[in-house]
Amino acid sequence: MTQNIDGTEPRIEHDADKARFALYLGDDLAAYADYTQHGDLRDFDHTVTDPQFRGKGLAGIVVKHALDETRKQGLKIGTSCSYVEKFVSEHPEYRN
Numbered sequence: 001m002t003q004n005i006d007g008t009e010p011r012i013e014h015d016a017d018k019a020r021f022a023l024y025l026g027d028d029l030a031a032y033a034d035y036t037q038h039g040d041l042r043d044f045d046h047t048v049t050d051p052q053f054r055g056k057g058l059a060g061i062v063v064k065h066a067l068d069e070t071r072k073q074g075l076k077i078g079t080s081c082s083y084v085e086k087f088v089s090e091h092p093e094y095r096n
Contacts, residue, residue: 003061005025005030005056005057005058008025008026010023010024010025010030010058010061011023011024011025012024012061012062012065014066014069018034019034019035019036019037020032020033020034020035021035021062021065021066021069022062023058023061023062023065025053025058028050028053029050030049030050030053030058031047031048031049031050031053031058031059031061031062032047032048032062033046033059033062033063033066033081033084034046034047034048035066035078036078038078040074040075040076041075041076041077041078042070042073042075042076042077042078043078043079043080044063044066044067044077044078044079044080044081044084045078045080045081046081047059047062047063047081047083047084059083060087063083063084063087064087064091067084067087067088067094076096077094077095077096
């Protein structure tokens, strides 16, 4: 990832125990995408951006990363979250 946000390099971590992809700016949890795993389907069901970090495109960054990692693992993408559903509709390469 090479995009700086307000001079800070975002860091994304996959916390499989929490079923979450989390985007940090410095030590701050700025945005995350939660999912539920059902066999080979990773269903993204909740995306949040902390109010102080909204309007910077962070939800799109964390969702893109999460979907890329999901595909790399050979899993199918579910879109229960309306933000992820909209993202996939605008980026057809993520359709199963």
